[in-house]
Amino acid sequence: MQLLISFINYALNLIYPNVCGICNRLSKEDLCKKCEIRLNKIAKFKIDIYTDKYFRKHLYIFKYEGIIKEKLTDFKFNEKAYVYKGFVNFVLKNKKFCRFLKSYDIIIPVPIHKNRKLVRGYNQSSLIARELASSCNILYKNNILIKKINNKPQSTKNKEERIQNVIGAYVIQNKELILNKKVLILDDIYTTGSTLNECAKVLKMNGAKLVDVITIAKD
Numbered sequence: 001m002q003l004l005i006s007f008i009n010y011a012l013n014l015i016y017p018n019v020c021g022i023c024n025r026l027s028k029e030d031l032c033k034k035c036e037i038r039l040n041k042i043a044k045f046k047i048d049i050y051t052d053k054y055f056r057k058h059l060y061i062f063k064y065e066g067i068i069k070e071k072l073t074d075f076k077f078n079e080k081a082y083v084y085k086g087f088v089n090f091v092l093k094n095k096k097f098c099r100f101l102k103s104y105d106i107i108i109p110v111p112i113h114k115n116r117k118l119v120r121g122y123n124q125s126s127l128i129a130r131e132l133a134s135s136c137n138i139l140y141k142n143n144i145l146i147k148k149i150n151n152k153p154q155s156t157k158n159k160e161e162r163i164q165n166v167i168g169a170y171v172i173q174n175k176e177l178i179l180n181k182k183v184l185i186l187d188d189i190y191t192t193g194s195t196l197n198e199c200a201k202v203l204k205m206n207g208a209k210l211v212d213v214i215t216i217a218k219d
Protein backbone atom coordinates (compact mmCIF):
# COMPACT_ATOMS: atom_id res chain seq x y z
CA MET A 1 0.00 0.00 0.00
CA GLN A 2 2.76 2.41 1.05
CA LEU A 3 4.60 1.60 -2.16
CA LEU A 4 1.49 2.28 -4.18
CA ILE A 5 1.03 5.69 -2.52
CA SER A 6 4.69 6.56 -3.17
CA PHE A 7 4.28 5.55 -6.78
CA ILE A 8 1.12 7.66 -7.17
CA ASN A 9 2.88 10.66 -5.61
CA TYR A 10 5.83 10.15 -7.90
CA ALA A 11 3.56 9.93 -10.96
CA LEU A 12 1.54 12.98 -9.89
CA ASN A 13 4.74 14.93 -9.44
CA LEU A 14 5.69 14.16 -13.02
CA ILE A 15 2.35 15.36 -14.29
CA TYR A 16 2.02 18.27 -11.85
CA PRO A 17 5.54 19.18 -10.75
CA ASN A 18 5.75 21.48 -7.74
CA VAL A 19 6.03 25.02 -9.01
CA CYS A 20 5.96 28.40 -7.33
CA GLY A 21 2.36 29.62 -7.50
CA ILE A 22 3.50 33.11 -8.49
CA CYS A 23 6.40 32.82 -10.97
CA ASN A 24 5.53 29.30 -12.13
CA ARG A 25 9.17 28.14 -11.86
CA LEU A 26 9.99 24.77 -10.31
CA SER A 27 10.23 25.19 -6.58
CA LYS A 28 10.11 22.94 -3.49
CA GLU A 29 7.83 25.44 -1.79
CA ASP A 30 4.51 26.73 -3.16
CA LEU A 31 6.13 30.16 -3.01
CA CYS A 32 9.78 30.62 -3.96
CA LYS A 33 12.10 32.88 -1.98
CA LYS A 34 12.32 35.46 -4.76
CA CYS A 35 8.55 35.83 -4.98
CA GLU A 36 8.21 35.94 -1.21
CA ILE A 37 10.52 38.96 -1.15
CA ARG A 38 8.62 40.49 -4.05
CA LEU A 39 5.23 40.03 -2.36
CA ASN A 40 6.55 41.26 0.98
CA LYS A 41 7.37 44.60 -0.62
CA ILE A 42 3.81 45.17 -1.82
CA ALA A 43 1.73 43.46 0.89
CA LYS A 44 -0.69 45.65 2.83
CA PHE A 45 -2.58 43.44 5.32
CA LYS A 46 -4.91 46.40 5.80
CA ILE A 47 -8.28 46.48 7.57
CA ASP A 48 -10.99 48.92 6.43
CA ILE A 49 -13.99 49.51 8.69
CA TYR A 50 -17.47 50.08 7.22
CA THR A 51 -20.57 51.40 8.94
CA ASP A 52 -22.88 51.46 5.90
CA LYS A 53 -22.65 47.77 4.94
CA TYR A 54 -23.82 44.43 6.35
CA PHE A 55 -20.21 43.56 7.10
CA ARG A 56 -18.02 45.56 9.41
CA LYS A 57 -14.35 44.85 8.73
CA HIS A 58 -12.64 44.17 5.43
CA LEU A 59 -9.12 42.76 5.56
CA TYR A 60 -7.21 42.72 2.31
CA ILE A 61 -3.71 41.54 1.63
CA PHE A 62 -2.80 43.46 -1.55
CA LYS A 63 -3.94 46.25 -3.83
CA TYR A 64 -5.38 44.86 -7.06
CA GLU A 65 -2.61 45.96 -9.43
CA GLY A 66 0.59 44.78 -11.15
CA ILE A 67 1.66 41.21 -10.49
CA ILE A 68 -1.30 40.63 -8.12
CA LYS A 69 -3.83 41.58 -10.78
CA GLU A 70 -2.04 39.43 -13.32
CA LYS A 71 -1.92 36.38 -11.03
CA LEU A 72 -5.51 36.68 -9.82
CA THR A 73 -6.68 36.91 -13.44
CA ASP A 74 -4.73 33.74 -14.27
CA PHE A 75 -6.22 32.08 -11.22
CA LYS A 76 -9.79 32.97 -12.10
CA PHE A 77 -9.95 32.90 -15.88
CA ASN A 78 -6.97 31.01 -17.23
CA GLU A 79 -7.45 27.71 -15.41
CA LYS A 80 -4.35 28.11 -13.31
CA ALA A 81 -5.71 26.70 -10.06
CA TYR A 82 -2.23 26.24 -8.55
CA VAL A 83 -1.80 30.02 -8.23
CA TYR A 84 -3.73 29.99 -4.95
CA LYS A 85 -0.96 27.99 -3.28
CA GLY A 86 1.50 30.85 -3.65
CA PHE A 87 -0.93 33.30 -2.06
CA VAL A 88 -1.91 30.95 0.75
CA ASN A 89 1.72 30.19 1.52
CA PHE A 90 2.52 33.91 1.66
CA VAL A 91 -0.43 34.85 3.86
CA LEU A 92 0.34 32.10 6.36
CA LYS A 93 3.84 33.47 6.89
CA ASN A 94 2.25 36.47 8.61
CA LYS A 95 2.09 35.42 12.26
CA LYS A 96 -0.81 37.73 13.08
CA PHE A 97 -2.93 36.31 10.32
CA CYS A 98 -4.00 33.04 11.98
CA ARG A 99 -4.84 34.96 15.14
CA PHE A 100 -7.13 37.19 13.09
CA LEU A 101 -8.78 34.14 11.49
CA LYS A 102 -9.21 32.40 14.83
CA SER A 103 -11.30 35.28 16.15
CA TYR A 104 -14.13 33.91 13.91
CA ASP A 105 -16.23 30.77 14.32
CA ILE A 106 -16.44 29.90 10.67
CA ILE A 107 -15.02 30.86 7.27
CA ILE A 108 -17.24 30.75 4.19
CA PRO A 109 -16.12 31.30 0.57
CA VAL A 110 -18.18 33.43 -1.81
CA PRO A 111 -19.82 30.70 -3.89
CA ILE A 112 -20.06 30.53 -7.67
CA HIS A 113 -23.05 29.09 -9.51
CA LYS A 114 -22.87 25.33 -10.16
CA ASN A 115 -22.91 25.91 -13.93
CA ARG A 116 -19.91 28.22 -13.72
CA LYS A 117 -18.11 25.72 -11.51
CA LEU A 118 -18.69 23.05 -14.14
CA VAL A 119 -17.02 25.26 -16.73
CA ARG A 120 -14.11 26.49 -14.58
CA GLY A 121 -13.65 23.26 -12.66
CA TYR A 122 -13.13 24.97 -9.31
CA ASN A 123 -14.28 27.85 -7.17
CA GLN A 124 -11.23 30.07 -6.67
CA SER A 125 -12.45 31.39 -3.29
CA SER A 126 -13.12 27.89 -1.95
CA LEU A 127 -9.58 26.75 -2.70
CA ILE A 128 -8.12 29.62 -0.68
CA ALA A 129 -10.64 29.54 2.18
CA ARG A 130 -10.37 25.78 2.66
CA GLU A 131 -6.60 25.85 2.83
CA LEU A 132 -6.45 28.82 5.21
CA ALA A 133 -9.09 27.28 7.47
CA SER A 134 -7.28 23.98 7.75
CA SER A 135 -3.90 25.65 8.40
CA CYS A 136 -5.29 27.99 11.07
CA ASN A 137 -7.66 25.38 12.45
CA ILE A 138 -11.00 27.11 12.02
CA LEU A 139 -14.24 25.72 10.64
CA TYR A 140 -14.71 25.92 6.85
CA LYS A 141 -18.10 25.38 5.22
CA ASN A 142 -19.12 25.60 1.58
CA ASN A 143 -22.63 24.21 2.05
CA ILE A 144 -24.20 27.24 3.76
CA LEU A 145 -24.02 30.12 1.30
CA ILE A 146 -25.22 28.98 -2.12
CA LYS A 147 -25.42 30.89 -5.39
CA LYS A 148 -28.88 30.32 -6.78
CA ILE A 149 -28.87 32.64 -9.78
CA ASN A 150 -26.25 32.41 -12.50
CA ASN A 151 -26.08 36.18 -13.11
CA LYS A 152 -23.75 37.95 -15.52
CA PRO A 153 -20.19 38.38 -14.14
CA GLN A 154 -19.79 41.50 -11.98
CA SER A 155 -16.71 42.42 -14.02
CA THR A 156 -18.99 43.29 -16.95
CA LYS A 157 -21.08 45.78 -14.89
CA ASN A 158 -20.71 49.32 -13.59
CA LYS A 159 -21.13 50.24 -9.93
CA GLU A 160 -24.92 50.72 -10.00
CA GLU A 161 -25.49 47.59 -12.08
CA ARG A 162 -23.31 45.55 -9.73
CA ILE A 163 -25.62 46.30 -6.81
CA GLN A 164 -28.73 45.27 -8.80
CA ASN A 165 -27.02 42.28 -10.38
CA VAL A 166 -26.44 40.42 -7.09
CA ILE A 167 -29.75 41.08 -5.34
CA GLY A 168 -31.39 37.74 -4.54
CA ALA A 169 -28.54 35.77 -6.11
CA TYR A 170 -27.55 33.98 -2.86
CA VAL A 171 -29.48 31.71 -0.48
CA ILE A 172 -28.68 30.05 2.83
CA GLN A 173 -28.80 26.35 3.64
CA ASN A 174 -28.07 24.67 6.99
CA LYS A 175 -28.69 27.96 8.76
CA GLU A 176 -28.33 26.39 12.21
CA LEU A 177 -24.57 26.35 11.52
CA ILE A 178 -24.36 30.17 11.49
CA LEU A 179 -26.83 30.98 14.27
CA ASN A 180 -25.15 33.52 16.60
CA LYS A 181 -21.79 32.81 14.96
CA LYS A 182 -19.03 35.19 13.94
CA VAL A 183 -18.66 34.60 10.22
CA LEU A 184 -15.78 35.53 7.92
CA ILE A 185 -16.51 35.52 4.17
CA LEU A 186 -13.63 35.13 1.74
CA ASP A 187 -13.48 36.38 -1.84
CA ASP A 188 -10.57 36.87 -4.22
CA ILE A 189 -11.10 40.51 -5.21
CA TYR A 190 -12.96 43.44 -3.64
CA THR A 191 -14.20 45.99 -6.16
CA THR A 192 -17.36 47.82 -5.05
CA GLY A 193 -18.18 45.35 -2.28
CA SER A 194 -21.66 44.62 -3.74
CA THR A 195 -21.18 40.84 -3.85
CA LEU A 196 -19.77 40.66 -0.34
CA ASN A 197 -22.47 42.99 0.97
CA GLU A 198 -25.22 40.83 -0.51
CA CYS A 199 -23.61 37.68 0.97
CA ALA A 200 -23.26 39.38 4.37
CA LYS A 201 -26.89 40.49 4.19
CA VAL A 202 -28.29 36.97 3.72
CA LEU A 203 -25.96 35.58 6.39
CA LYS A 204 -27.12 38.19 8.90
CA MET A 205 -30.77 37.82 7.97
CA ASN A 206 -30.39 34.12 8.70
CA GLY A 207 -28.95 34.55 12.18
CA ALA A 208 -25.19 35.23 11.93
CA LYS A 209 -24.07 37.37 14.87
CA LEU A 210 -21.55 39.36 12.87
CA VAL A 211 -20.01 39.17 9.44
CA ASP A 212 -16.59 40.42 8.32
CA VAL A 213 -14.86 39.90 5.00
CA ILE A 214 -11.41 39.08 3.69
CA THR A 215 -10.06 39.32 0.16
CA ILE A 216 -6.70 38.71 -1.43
CA ALA A 217 -6.86 42.08 -3.18
CA LYS A 218 -8.73 45.37 -3.18
CA ASP A 219 -9.32 47.24 -6.42
Ligand SMILES: [Zn+2]
Pocket residue numbers: 020021022023024025031032033034035036
Ligand atom coordinates in the same frame (compact mmCIF):
# COMPACT_ATOMS: atom_id res chain seq x y z
ZN1 LIG B 1 8.34 32.37 -7.52
